[in-house]
Amino acid sequence: MPVQETNHISYQRSFYIEGGNFNYAGIVSTSIKSILKQMDFPSNVVRKCSIVCYESEINVVSYARKGVVNLTINSNTIQIEVIDEGPGIPNIDLAMQEGYSTATQKIREMGFGAGMGLHNIESYSDAFIISSELGKGTRLLMTINIKQ
Numbered sequence: 058m059p060v061q062e063t064n065h066i067s068y069q070r071s072f073y074i075e076g077g078n079f080n081y082a083g084i085v086s087t088s089i090k091s092i093l094k095q096m097d098f099p100s101n102v103v104r105k106c107s108i109v110c111y112e113s114e115i116n117v118v119s120y121a122r123k124g125v126v127n128l129t130i131n132s133n134t135i136q137i138e139v140i141d142e143g144p145g146i147p148n149i150d151l152a153m154q155e156g157y158s159t160a161t162q163k164i165r166e167m168g169f170g171a172g173m174g175l176h177n178i179e180s181y182s183d184a185f186i187i188s189s190e191l192g193k194g195t196r197l198l199m200t201i202n203i204k205q
Contacts, residue, residue, distance in 0.1 A: 068096070068130040074114055076121040076143065079167060085126050086111035092128070093135070102201055106135055108181045109199045112174040113139040119164050120144065121194060134183075135201045145191040153179065153187075 070092070072085040090107045098106075110126065117124035121143030129136040146152045152159075153175050160170020179185045184200035 066129055066131050068092075068128070070128050072126040072128070074117045074121075074124040074126065074141075076117060076123050076141070079118055082115055082118045083111060085114050089126070089128055089137070096130070098135075098203065102135065102203055105181045105183075105201050106137060109178045109201070110137050110139075112177045113137070113197055113199070115169055116174050116195075117141045117143070119160060119169060124194075133203055135203060137197075137199045137201075139197045139199075140194065141196075142194045145193055146187075146189040146195055147191060149187055149189060 072088060074085055075081065086107055089110050090103060093103045093106055114124075114126065117139065121141035124139060124141035124143075127136075127138040127140075129138070151157055155176040158165075158170045164170040175187070178197065178199060181201075182199040183202045184198075186198040187195070189195040
């Protein structure tokens with residue numbers, strides 16, 4: 058589906074993530090990467106979207122009960138919104154620091170939990186908004202500009 062020259066939504070899709078299920082971790086980000094490649098987006102845009110989506114997906118699998126990823130594409134941007142139902146983040150400023158992690162030993166043994174997730178999400182997003190409520194969950198909104 059080609060992207061129109063106006064700023065209306067030209068593509069929208071939601072994906073669901075099961076918390077704690079590492080067997081399927083990465084499926085959503087792989088699906089989004091395939092969609093963007095099929096739509097012929099530049100490789101640098103696909104790469105940025107893939108990174109922010111994968112890091113977000115791993116956070117949902119690692120810490121939340123479940124989550125949803127909403128992909129929205131318009132003529133200027135690709136937005137990836139991730140909303141999870143989890144414990145929330147008690148200190149967002151601390152969680153944003155490179156290397157800070159609350160990962161369990163089990164998560165670390167699987168190769169995750171290095172404390173780079175939120176840092177990478179912010180670094181590879183052209184715009185990034187994070188909000189969290191303790192006991193409810195976390196919402197991330199990443200925007201990638203199509204025209205760099």
